[in-house]
Amino acid sequence: MILLGLDTSLGACSAALYDTGSQRVLASDFTVMERGHAEALGPMVQSVMNAAGKKPADLGRIVVTRGPGTFTGLRIGLAFAKGLALARGIPLLGIDSLWATAAAHSGGQRPVVVAHKAGATGKFYVGCFDGAHAKPLRPLALLSAHALQMLMAEFDKPMLLGSGLQDQADVWPDANLFLPLAAALPDDPISGEPLYLRTPDAKPMALQGKTAPALRLARAVDADALSEIHGKCFPAAWTPEMLRVTCSSPSATTLIAENRGMACGFIQAQAAADEAEILTLCVLPELRRHGIAMLLLGGLVTDLKIRGMKTLFLEVADSNIAARGLYAQAGFRETGRRKAYYASGDDAITMALAL
Numbered sequence: 001m002i003l004l005g006l007d008t009s010l011g012a013c014s015a016a017l018y019d020t021g022s023q024r025v026l027a028s029d030f031t032v033m034e035r036g037h038a039e040a041l042g043p044m045v046q047s048v049m050n051a052a053g054k055k056p057a058d059l060g061r062i063v064v065t066r067g068p069g070t071f072t073g074l075r076i077g078l079a080f081a082k083g084l085a086l087a088r089g090i091p092l093l094g095i096d097s098l099w100a101t102a103a104a105h106s107g108g109q110r111p112v113v114v115a116h117k118a119g120a121t122g123k124f125y126v127g128c129f130d131g132a133h134a135k136p137l138r139p140l141a142l143l144s145a146h147a148l149q150m151l152m153a154e155f156d157k158p159m160l161l162g163s164g165l166q167d168q169a170d171v172w173p174d175a176n177l178f179l180p181l182a183a184a185l186p187d188d189p190i191s192g193e194p195l196y197l198r199t200p201d202a203k204p205m206a207l208q209g210k211t212a213p214a215l216r217l218a219r220a221v222d223a224d225a226l227s228e229i230h231g232k233c234f235p236a237a238w239t240p241e242m243l244r245v246t247c248s249s250p251s252a253t254t255l256i257a258e259n260r261g262m263a264c265g266f267i268q269a270q271a272a273a274d275e276a277e278i279l280t281l282c283v284l285p286e287l288r289r290h291g292i293a294m295l296l297l298g299g300l301v302t303d304l305k306i307r308g309m310k311t312l313f314l315e316v317a318d319s320n321i322a323a324r325g326l327y328a329q330a331g332f333r334e335t336g337r338r339k340a341y342y343a344s345g346d347d348a349i350t351m352a353l354a355l
Contacts, residue, residue, distance in 0.1 A: 001060035002026070003183055004045070004084075005175030008037040008077035009069030009097040010116055011163060015044045016175035017052045020183050027051035028176035037076045042305050045080075056306050059088055063182045065173050066094030067195035068125040068140065069116070074194045082192060083302035086217055087253070092192045095182055097173050098127030098140055101161055104177035106134040111155045115148055115164035116171075118198060124148050124164040125197055131159065134181065142197040213264050213292055215299045218254035220244045225263045226256070233282035236343075246270075246279070255299050257283070257292050267296040269304070269312070276304050278314040281323075297330050305355050312355055318347040327351050 003018040013036075016028035027048045031040060049055065064081035067074045078094070085092040098114045105112060108131040115124040126148055128138040143151065152158060161171050218226065223243040231237030246252045246268060253276075254268040265283030269276045278300070283292045304312060314332065316323045332351040341348035 002054060002058050003179060004048075004059050004062045005179035005182065006041070006045070006062065006064040006077050006081055007097070007100065007173040007175050007178075008041055008073045008080075009065040009067060009100075010073065010172055012172035012174070013037045013040045013044060014173070014175040015041070015048045016179050017048055017054060018179040018183055023180070023183075025176055025179065026054070028174075030174050030176060032172065037073050041076060041080055042302075045306070046308075055308075056084065056088055059084075059090055061091045061093065061187075063093045063095060063175075063179060063185075064192075065097040065100050066193065067097060068118070068142075068197040069097050070119065071194075071196075074196075078192065078194060079298070080302060083215070083299050084306050085192075086215060086255075086299075087303040087306065089217070091187045093182065093185060093187060094192045094195070095178070095185070096127070096140060096195055098125060098162075099129065099134060099136065100173035100178040100182075101171065102127065102129040103134045103181040104174060105159060105161060106132065106181065108132065108159065111137060111158045113152055113155065113158045113160055113162075113165075115143075115160070115162040117162075117164045118142060121198070123198075124162075126151065126164075128155070128158075140195075140197060213257040213259045213295060215255050215257055215295065218247045218256045218266060218268075220248050222256060222263070223247060226254075226266050229263060229265060229284055230280065230282055232285060234280075238280070252279075253300060253303055255296055255303075257296055259287075265292050265296060267300050269300055271304070271307070271309060274308060274310040276309045276312050278312065293326055294330065297326075301330075301353070301355065309355050312353040314351050315341070315348045316351065317342055317344075318349050324349060324351075327353075 001020045005016045007014045012032045014030040017026040029044045062081045062085050064077050101114045102112045110131045112129045114127045126143045127140050223240040226243045227240045247254050256266045257264045264287050267281045268279045332353045335352045336350040338348040
């Protein structure tokens with residue numbers, strides 16, 4: 001089985017591919033960076049895949065660091081990993097970034113204390129591990145400098161790692177180093193959630209008192225619900241039968257945004273060669289202006305990038321100012337106009353996004 005490992009949790013960005021059959025890393029990349037993980041991760045994964053001669057269809061599992069770390073960094077890695085795992089229908093395993101740091105230095109007898117700076121708080125994310133197998137010796141903690149010193153004094157000559165203890169590039173988690181050990185870990189269905197040791201600065205989006213929507217691939221059984229949503233957004237609703245066919249098509253991608261089991265909206269695109277076209281994007285009218293459309297667009301773009309698509313196209317009614325604004329915000333550029341394209345007599349604006 002081929003595993004993809006990812007880390008964007010702290011001061012570096014890394015990706016690696018590991019073959020569980022031959023038990024070796026096939027390709028890897030690692031770059032120290034304080035910011036810019038979102039722009040670096042996609043090309044890095046593509047580079048690693050190319051170097052190993054592998055395609056997304058070859059992946060059997062994804063391993064990603066889930067925290068503690070920077071709030072933005074964690075979201076970048078987890079969103080990318082979830083989008084790819086969702087698109088490929090493969091398991092996702094989240095590991096803590098402190099264990100990922102210690103794992104690279106396992107095999108010795110000395111206990112390992114990992115301490116990474118917790119942003120500008122003056123505190124530290126701290127983990128203590130057995131030196132032989134990187135097994136946790138204490139629960140992860142957010143500690144002051146004094147408490148960290150007291151903790152280190154409890155161990156006999158521990159190995160000290162992390163940005164809070166030594167300023168070296170190799171103290172960051174590195175997928176090339178933690179992936180071989182993570183390969184032996186069992187699947188954990190809930191491990192894909194961020195691991196925070198302090199209160200996030202950014203709060204989750206509220207949606208009528210409920211949690212933020214989550215994305216998943218649509219199935220043929222969702223056709224009735226999708227048809228109902230489509231009918232509330234457009235004059236001529238797509239029938240359930242039409243949607244059953246497109247949801248089952250290997251060349252189409254349909255993502256649903258759900259909030260506690262309720263479908264809020266969906267996006268569907270058709271791919272051919274290295275290009276794709278958005279066929280529809282709709283969100284229930286009463287749930288608009290909550291970021292759901294942008295969430296759906298982001299999930300689709302992530303999936304298409306991983307699949308090697310180069311350009312994403314769409315058509316939107318000239319009079320649909322809100323949709324045109326959304327697409328422009330997402331980076332789409334107008335490429336042309338089709339006069340009286342729609343039954344209403346409205347012009348169609350063609351737009352494109354380079355992936």
